Amino acid sequence: MAQESADLASDCQSWLQKLSAWEQASSEETQKDTCLHLSGFQEFLRQMYEILKEMDSDAILERFPTIGQLLAKACWNPLILAYDESQKIVIWCLCCLMNKEPRTSAESGLNSWIRGLLSHVLSAFRFDMKEVCLFTKSLGYESIDYYPSLLKNMVLSLVSELRESHLNGLSTQSRMAPERMMSLSEVCVPLVTLPDMEPLVEALLTYHGHEPQEVLAPEFFEAVNEAFLSEKIVLPTSSVVSLWFRHLPSLEKATLHLFEKLFSSKIICLRRMECCIRESFLPQAACQPAIFRIVDEMFRFVLLETDGAPEVLAALQVFTSCLVEALKKENKQLTFALRTYFPYGAPCLAAALSQHPEAIPQGHRLQPLLHISQLLREAVEDCTRGSPRNPFESWFLFVHFGGWVDLAVAELLLREEAEPPAGLLWLLVFYYSPQDGSQQREQSMVELKVLINRLLMLLRSGPLSATDLQEAAESPSGDPRPPVCGQLVRRLLLSLLLWTPEGHAIVWEAVTHMAHTDAVIHEIIGFLDQTLYRSQHLCVEASRKLARDLLKELQAQV
Incomplete structure (x- = not known):
């Protein structure tokens, strides 16, 4: 060196x-x-x-x-x-x-001198620089004093020219040739982080001519995207959407950048996930169906590569929630929008899932759940009869909206009826074991029904004990449960412990029995965090306080 x-x-x-x-x-x-x-x-x-x-x-x-x-x-x-x-x-x-933070007059003077040279290079697009120098001197200005204003005014002039073709909403012939647009965008590549250049960067991103091919250099898109992701520049939503809509590699890089933030920690925290997702601008950009499809496909790939990892499922559900909120802010017709975004699912299923589960009053939740279960079951059974679609497509649509699973668990554990509805049993088994065939799924439903009846019998028969709960959760056949079924059983047990006054007395002992491996501890932490994030409509304050205490204790162990 x-x-x-x-x-x-x-x-x-x-x-x-x-x-x-x-x-x-x-x-x-x-x-x-x-x-x-x-x-x-x-x-x-x-x-x-x-x-x-x-x-x-x-x-x-x-x-x-x-x-x-x-x-x-x-x-x-x-x-x-x-x-x-x-x-x-x-x-x-x-x-x-350029000195990014000039501290002395000499450093400020150097920056001004450099801006002058940059102004001269950019002036090739509009001005004769010798004429500019003569004009400024005739006004009594030294070039070094005038250069910063010249650069700013030159940028504004270029911005006006770019926007001229859309003046008053009329699409007139652009005065700037495609070759000139390409050259201008290339010149801007190293300048995108300069504050004076922000209006020009935004104007270039939102410029829409009539050319069949992209008129801006890919290096320009890459430079702007890199500066935006590293928070060196701030762009309005319209400019960000245009950037990702026009340059697919930038959208992919932005999505991967978000994934790195979301999955960098082993501990799931949905509040932190939501904050990262909102700050990424991706939900707002994903209001464009073409952008959403790319982001959704990347979620699908990660989900498949990680065998449905809980943190990926959680991130997908938070992202979907932010997207639905962004769509409502844009006053789009939600059911129509979701049919556009989820073409692989039945339109009626997408419309049913798009409802907010927490907005449904208690006592009216069973029918929407059974309706969703019926629609999913019909789609999956169509697949097993030779339809070209895969059951995974129906499951992938379903897992975008995880709030319905919370509601199904609550309806099974807090119900008054003697028998658990078969539709809810099918819904939970399908959510946790989408790869199962129909016979295996039916067997799992039978075991789940037995488990729920055991738990409710214990709840009604007298004081609960952690040992009784653990014995009730054991497989009727005595075989070790597959990992996915184990997750469903633990979710039912934890929900019962948190949502019922009887469970509060033994929750610490029961959780200690369950948390015998690091993987299970992380799973329980994820459930507790989800409870605090998404289950206000299911939990009373005492349950939420208990969940916070448990979460704090378990997080201290990892």
């Missing part, structure tokens, strides 16, 4: 001398010499940029004291600027010299 810097410092002096020679002569021989050495100069600039981007402004000027002079001469050489590649790399190098 040190040797490379020393070599570049020597090369910098050599190129500065050559640029000075080119500057002082305008003969045909000088032009030929410039063209002859242009490729070598471009390669030098590329190497220099790779070094500069890893250094701060002060270190650059200390290591390469003449770099500013060299770049300035390059900016004023028309043969160098005539090549887009040279122009782009010169701008990149100039941006490296």
Whole structure:
């Protein structure tokens, strides 16, 4: 690295001398010499940029004291600027010299001088820079004083030109050719984080011409997306939606960026998930069906790769909740929207699932649950009779709306009827074991019915004990339960313990019996967090306080 810097410092002096020679002569021989050495100069600039981007402004000027002079001469050489590649790399190098937080008048002056050079490069799109300089001097301004305002006004002028084609809602012929749009977007790549450039970045993102192909450079989309994800710039929702709608790799990267945040912790926290999801702008952007389909497919892939990991299911359900909320804010007709977003599910099923379970009054919850169960069962049975669709599609639609599972568990445990409804049994078995065939599912329903009857009998027969609950939860056949069925059993036990006064007295002892492995502890933590996040309509305050205490205790153990 040190040797490379020393070599570049020597090369910098050599190129500065050559640029000075080119500057002082305008003969045909000088032009030929410039063209002859242009490729070598471009390669030098590329190497220099790779070094500069890893250094701060002060270190650059200390290591390469003449770099500013060299770049300035390059900016004023028309043969160098005539090549887009040279122009782009010169701008990149100039941006490296900018002091992000100037503390002295010298640093502020350097920034102003660099803005002047950037203004000159951008002026190729609209102005003759020599005329601008003469005009400003005639007004009594020094160029260094006028450059910051010039850059700002130039940006506003370009923004006005971009928006002119949509003035008053009329789609007129754009004055800016596609080639010019492409070139302008390439020039903006290293400038996207400059505050003065924000209006131009937004205007480019929301510009819609009549060209059949994309007119903006992919590097521009990538630079804006990277700056947005790293919180170096702030964009309005319309600009973000346009960015992801027009550039699929940026949308995919934004979704992966969200996944990294959501799944970086082993402990599930739905409040934190919701905060991350809202801040990502993805639910708002996903109001566009094309964007939602991409994000949803990425959730599907992660769900399959992790065998339905609880944290992925939880994130999908929180994301769906945020999406439904965003759709309502846009005043879209929700049932129509969901048919558009979930084409692989029956429209009537999507409409039924889109209702808010917590909004249904107690005493009126059973019928909607049985209706959803019937629709799902019909779809799954159609699949088993040879339909080209896979039962996974119906399950994938169902798991977007996890609140219905909470409601089904509550209806089974808090009901007054003697027999648990078969539709609710089927719904829970399908949610936890979608891969089972019809015969295996029927057997699981029989076992689930026996378990629920045992639990309710214990609840009604007298004081509960943790040992009795544990024995009641054992498989009737004596075989160890598969992991998924084990999750369902633990969910029923925990719900009974939290939702009934009788369960409160033994909840600590019962949880201690259940939490015999790290995996089960994490599962219980996830259930408690979900209870506090999503079950206000099912739990009284005493239950919520107990869940908070349990959650705090278990989190301290991991």
